[in-house]
Amino acid sequence: xxxxxxxxxxxxxxxxxxxxxxxxxxxxxxxxxxxxxxxxxxxxxxxxxxxxxxxxxxxxxxxxxxxxxxxxxxxxxxxxxxxxxxxxxxxxxxxxxxxxxxxxxxxxxxxxxxxxxxxxxxxxxxxxxxxxxxxxxxxxxxxxxxxxxxxxxxxxxxxxxxxxxxxxxxxxxxxxxxxxxxxxxxxxxxxxxxxxxxxxxxxxxxxxxxxxxxxx
Amino acid sequence: xxxxxxxxxxxxxxxxxxxxxxxxxxxxxxxxxxxxxxxxxxxxx
Amino acid sequence: xxxxxxxxxxxxxxxxxxxxxxxxxxxxxxxxxxxxxxxxxxxxxxxxxxxxxxxxxxxxxxxxxxxxxxxxxxxxxxxxxxxxxxxxxxxxxxxxxxxxxxxxxxxxxxxxxxxxxxxxxxxxxxxxxxxxxxxxxxxxxxxxxxxxxxxxxxxxxxxxxxxxxxxxxxxxxxxxxxxxxxxxxxxxxxxxxxxxxxxx
Numbered sequence: 525x526x527x528x529x530x531x532x533x534x535x536x537x538x539x540x541x542x543x544x545x546x547x548x549x550x551x552x553x554x555x556x557x558x559x560x561x562x563x564x565x566x567x568x569x570x571x572x573x574x575x576x577x578x579x580x581x582x583x584x585x586x587x588x589x590x591x592x593x594x595x596x597x598x599x600x601x602x603x604x605x606x607x608x609x610x611x612x613x614x615x616x617x618x619x620x621x622x623x624x625x626x627x628x629x630x631x632x633x634x635x636x637x638x639x640x641x642x643x644x645x646x647x648x649x650x651x652x653x654x655x656x657x658x659x660x661x662x663x664x665x666x667x668x669x670x671x672x673x674x675x676x677x678x679x680x681x682x683x684x685x686x687x688x689x690x691x692x693x694x695x696x697x698x699x700x701x702x703x704x705x706x707x708x709x710x711x712x713x714x715x716x717x718x719x720x721x722x723x724x725x726x727x728x729x730x731x732x733x734x735x736x737x738x739x740x
Numbered sequence: 741x742x743x744x745x746x747x748x749x750x751x752x753x754x755x756x757x758x759x760x761x762x763x764x765x766x767x768x769x770x771x772x773x774x775x776x777x778x779x780x781x782x783x784x785x
Numbered sequence: 786x787x788x789x790x791x792x793x794x795x796x797x798x799x800x801x802x803x804x805x806x807x808x809x810x811x812x813x814x815x816x817x818x819x820x821x822x823x824x825x826x827x828x829x830x831x832x833x834x835x836x837x838x839x840x841x842x843x844x845x846x847x848x849x850x851x852x853x854x855x856x857x858x859x860x861x862x863x864x865x866x867x868x869x870x871x872x873x874x875x876x877x878x879x880x881x882x883x884x885x886x887x888x889x890x891x892x893x894x895x896x897x898x899x900x901x902x903x904x905x906x907x908x909x910x911x912x913x914x915x916x917x918x919x920x921x922x923x924x925x926x927x928x929x930x931x932x933x934x935x936x937x938x939x940x941x942x943x944x945x946x947x948x949x950x951x952x953x954x955x956x957x958x959x960x961x962x963x964x965x966x967x968x969x970x971x972x973x974x975x976x977x978x979x980x981x982x983x984x985x
Contacts, residue, residue, distance in 0.1 A: 674963060
């Protein structure tokens with residue numbers, strides 16, 4: 525069910541995006557409609573990792589750890605999408621592939637946080653230990669994201685660049701805004717769908733490990 | 741902002757981005773399915 | 786001390802790698818300094834728990850009637866002293882090699898060094914305990930810690946360059962607040978979270 529939703533959502537995104545009005549930036553501006561929702565869901569994913577990590581340390585329910593793991597993996601994929609669609613948008617609009625500004629830098633480090641989290645999980649074999657360590661990293665990482673954002677933002681406002689793109693300017697024409705909101709909704713659904721499947725995989729893996737341990 | 745008669749012709753970037761997103765997502769979801777199916781078989785024996 | 790040799794090496798390379806007519810020492814200095822401190826600190830943190838693990842002292846610590854939080858604070862202090870020592874040698878060397886005119890910026894720089902180091906050492910101490918019993922731990926520690934070093938280092942490098950250019954410390958009050966907040970938040974969080982790392 526959820527899986528069908530996924531497929532549907534994915535195609536929905538494609539279909540809708542071709543209808544809204546073009547901007548003065550040309551067709552490339554439409555990247556906005558996947559890039560921004562993806563970014564939102566990526567940060568949501570990490571927020572969930574942080575939340576589940578904290579809850580896990582408090583409640584010791586292994587399912588929370590598995591959910592965090594699922595969210596982290598999905599989050600990595602989403603962040604990767606943000607980091608690749610970003611430059612594809614930036615190159616035609618700004619003229620450069622990259623800039624050290626707030627959003628890009630925060631997202632880049634979000635990516636590192638995700639990768640670090642997942643790498644750590646690969647390196648620890650005992651499930652309980654792994655859960656604990658991951659939770660620690662998850663919580664600390666979640667706290668870090670606002671700080672990175674703040675630091676880079678402060679840095680930028682001291683040395684303003686002449687070209688600052690504001691992807692979410694307040695005066696978006698109605699049709700664009702609705703498409704964007706739709707994008708948010710769809711990516712959120714996508715995120716949830718992928719996490720649920722991934723979580724299911726995690727549970728199955730746990731089950732499998734338990735049986736192997738019991739058999740040996 | 742210059743007033744242009746027509747928006748710049750940079751559609752190829754958009755296409756690239758959309759294709760990329762679609763490919764990445766489809767690939768990832770496919771791997772999820774494959775893994776899930778493999779595990780279900782193993783556990784339900 | 787591998788960390789010190791490393792620091793000296795970096796300083797030397799930086800000096801030879803730049804063209805003095807193009808890049809004034811003042812401009813390169815903050816980056817060079819903070820890169821050096823970063824490498825030295827990570828090296829130090831990597832070793833922090835290794836010694837105890839080797840000697841099985843960690844279990845002894847756990848048995849002692851001392852709160853886990855206290856262990857963390859003790860470790861933090863120890864790490865700070867160690868890293869501080871490395872910095873105490875590196876910073877003068879750095880002033881020397883770059884022929885820096887400090888403009889009376891020294892107290893500011895020292896304050897920065899303290900605040901920034903406190904920040905990433907707080908998290909680094911947790912991670913060094915965590916990665917001590919993990920595979921590939923020399924690699925894992927920097928990988929995990931890197932994002933956490935970013936806010937303190939951005940702040941430190943930026944304010945250092947302003948100080949070296951002769952600006953008064955008061956101008957950077959905002960940054961100092963951020964650094965201080967970062968320290969408070971992460972020390973508190975680390976204290977709360979550290980017991981989970983040591984649990985058996």
